[in-house]
Amino acid sequence: MGRGIGNAERERRRRRILAAVCDVPPGKVASYGQIAELAGLPRGARQVGRAPSDLPRGTDVPWHRILTASGRLAFPEGSAAWRRQRRRLDAEGVLLVDGRVDLAACRWQPDLDELLWKPSAAWD
DNA sequence: CTGATGACTATAG
DNA sequence: CCTATAGCCATCA
Secondary structure, eight states: OOOOOOOHHHHHHHHHHHHHHHHHTTTTTTHHHHHHHTTTOTTTHHHHHHHHHHHHHTTOOOGEEEEOTTTTOOSOTTTTHHHHHHHHHHHHTTOTTTBOOOOHHBBBOHHHHHHHHHHHTTOO
């Protein structure tokens, strides 16, 4: 056994990441690191960025609510992907000021109830 | 196996 | 604000 994780485990982690992303409500945002923590992957911020890019076409996951820890979009400012994400955020009332979101105002923070209930339901 | 890469983060100067 | 450095970890050539 020694090698890294198997396909089953990788898939479980991906599902937890996507579940955490789906928990972020409209009008709120979360950082990659925050999603990783919620998914049970304390140092998995980079993996959070990978999961959405692996999604099959047409899947409905609110990946646009995920930002870097500084409140910026992870794409180069002005790029097509950046504009697409910005437009989705804008539609929910999350505005960029000077290229970044006011995390103090828009950051999503799950309730204690949610932390106690959601995981068991979402992780299985 | 090794090294490079990336939708990351934190700290230091 | 910037750059540099280090840590992170799955994935790929």
